[in-house]
Amino acid sequence: MAAPGRGRAGSAAPALAAAVLVSLCLAAVSEEEQLENLRFVRHAQDAPAVSSYNYIVIGGGTAGCPLAATLSEHSRVLLLERGGLPYANMSSEQHFTDALADTSPASPAQRFIxxxxxxxxxxxxxGGGSCLNAGFYTRASNEYVRAAGWDARLVNSSYRWGERSLVFRPDVPPWQAALRDALLEAGVTPDNGFTFDHVTGTKIGGTIFDNSGQRHTAADFLRHARPRGLTVLLYATVSRILFRRQDGVAYPVAYGVVFTDPLGAQHRVYLRDGAKNEVIVSAGTLGSPQLLMLSGVGPQAHLEAHGIEVLVDQPMVGQGVADNPMNSVFIPSPVPVELSLVQVVGIPRSGSFIEGVSGSEFGMPVSDGALRWARSFGMLSPQTGQLGTLPPKQRTPEALQRAAEAMMRLDRRAFRGGFILEKILGPVSSGHIELRTADPRANPAVTFNYFREAEDLERCVHGVETIERVIQSRAFSNFTYANASVESIFTDSANFPVNLLPRHANDSRSPEQYCKDTVMTIWHYHGGCHVGAVVDDDYRVFGVQGLRVIDSSTFKYSPGTNPQAPVMMLGRYMGVKIQAERWRK
Known part of the structure; x- marks a missing residue:
């Protein structure tokens, strides 16, 4: 596949829409100045108490933005986003960690454990997760498309619709090039070069960071919207979906939503008259099942325990939630390493994916970066001791801060290098989401059951073994110490103090124990509203009418090495399908 070009509009648009051509995540200006340019984007407190639209899309994230933009071409659409506009420090690779380390109540990355x-x-x-992630872009496999029952031709055109303006070919620095060659030397073949396709072997994928290192996001899709067809409200927290009974209709019908603005005022939005109008939930893996339950669609006993009136007893809402477990190894380098996020991926046949990120402290100075990451619980940060010294249940904020303070006392050269990580396919293990409270602003309780199934643990072990072969390869030798064995990287605390394994009573250091003790997330969680269990093949919610769920919560397995591209595609794909269906009706 040829490398995509720089961002450009996909079609001629009115001057008002052209204002959105300034990338929403790139503007180093205040939110007020951004809103001045984006006339259809407003604060929720400026919304009327009552309004009506053809479509109400809940969640302005990776799926919700392309979906709303597409539907606005011929209909009046309201897009409700509980957060605000991306700010300048989220705009470049150098600031990748800033948003994730933000622990304020208004943080664009809401923490949960x-x-x-x-x-x-x-x-x-x-813009959702595309404003926070490492930018990697790759399509789902052909097998995944067939299993999902998607129209392959429409899938491809939906991908291309976004790729024309959002996706770029990365400039591969020496560390990433060495990782690519090391994967090939380790037997992860063939060499597939640069491609968006998900194929076995080693490849360079796409990225949503352009050649100057600036981030582009799903929010950029709003430039394709018809300005008079779209209204976007920021800081709008939806508390419930409204349903009513209609004569001659077997199921409750969704007819609107209630949302609250930051000042606490409630607003009601209704669907305009007509059977073709719908509420569409695109609130993500946590938000979509949570909102269904808050609206009375979910397991009866669980809803009643929270004082929620049960509309539809649907025991599968919130079930089958999974997170791809990620384990990583920090590789100290004898030479400085350039900053790079995920660009190269190895796809072995063993069911795990190998990737890498590099750069000393990811652009953060040791003096404050370590404590900032510790206070935010730390992710993928060498300053927190790789989290390997702390098995999951022991990763309290206080413990992580102590680990970070210990790391700050080390020589700065200890942090030169990069991570090689593995993420397993699937996974097979899954868990569930439950409400903690009826407050829509609170995080629900999430259980992923990492490595509950032996197959997942076996895949992790194969992935770690592949990382070991990469470390020992000739191709990667410029970025490893000559006297460093794989064992010493983990156990020699005097010379390599970052990867320290947890101690156990039996001093177990098996690969299986390593996988369990050092497990982290790579933010690819999914499920809770599975197709066939909660929604049908057209993403309509079973047991009600006028309501769909379109986002990663409908996935049983995470597609390919990274779900970003398939989720963006799904928003465009379903927008086109819903429009076609509307015209047929």
Whole structure:
């Protein structure tokens, strides 16, 4: 596949829409100045108490933005986003960690800790996870498309619609090039070069960071919207979906939503008259099942325990939630290493994916970076001791801060290098989401059950073994110490103090134990509203009418090495399908 070009509009648009051509995540200006340019984007407190639209899309994230933009071409659409506009420090690779380290109540990355003890984050910003992630872009496999029952031709055109303006070919620095060659030397073949396709072997994928290192996001899709057809409200927290009974209709019908603005005022939005109009939930893996339950669609006993009136007893809402477990190894380098996020991926046949990120402190000075990451619980940060010294249940903020303070006392050269990480396919293990409270602003309780199934643990071990072969390869030798064995990287605390394994009573250091003790997230969680269990093949919610769920919560397995591209594609794909269906009706 040829490398995509720089961002450009996909079609001629009115001057008002052209204002959105300034990337929402790139503007180093205040939110007020950005809003001045984006006339259809407003604060929720400026919304009327009552309004009506053809479509109400809940969640302005990776799926919600392309979906709303597409539907606005011929209909009146309201897009409700609980967060705000991305700010300047999210705009470049150099600032990748800044948003994730933000622990303020208005942070675009809302922290949560799973019941397994693994620290995680969910997006709370227009553009969703594409404003927070490492930018890697790759399509789902052909097998995944067939299994999902998607129209392959429409899938491809939906991908291309976004790729024309959002996706770039990365400039591969020496560390990433060495990783690519090392994967090939380790037997992860063939060499597939640069491609968006998900194929076995080693490849360079796409990125949403352009050649100057600036981030582009799903919010950029709003430039394709018809300005008079779209209204976007920021800081709008939806508390419930409204349903009513209609004569001659077997199921409750969604007819609107209630949302609250930052000042606490409630607003009601209704669907305009007509059977073709719908509420569409695109609030993500945590938000979509949570909102269904808050609206009375979910397991009866669980809803009643929270004082929620049960509309539809649907025991599968919130079930089958999974997170791809990630384990990584920090590789100290004898030479300085240039900053790079994920660009190269190895796809072995063993069911795990190998990737890498590099750069001393990811652009953060040791003096404050370590403590900032510790206070935010730390993710993929060598300053927190790789989290390997702390098994999941022991990763308290206080413990991580102590680990970070210990790391700050080390020589700065200890942090030169990069991570090689593995993420397993699937996974097979899954868990569930439950409400903690009826407050829509609160995170639900999430259990992922990492490595509950032996198959997942076996895949992790194969992935770690592949990383070991990469470390020992000739191709990667320029970025490893000549006297450093794989064992010493983990155990020699005097010379390599970053990867320290947890101690156990039996001093177990098996690969299986390593996988369990050092598990982290790579933010690829999914499920909770599975196709066939909660929604049908057209993403309509079973047991009600006028309601769909379109986002990663419908995935049973995470597609390919990274779900970003398939989720963006799904928003465009379903927008086109819904429009066609509307015209047929």
């Amino acid at each position: 799973s019941e397994d003890g693994v620290v995680n984050a969910r997006a709370r910003v227009l």
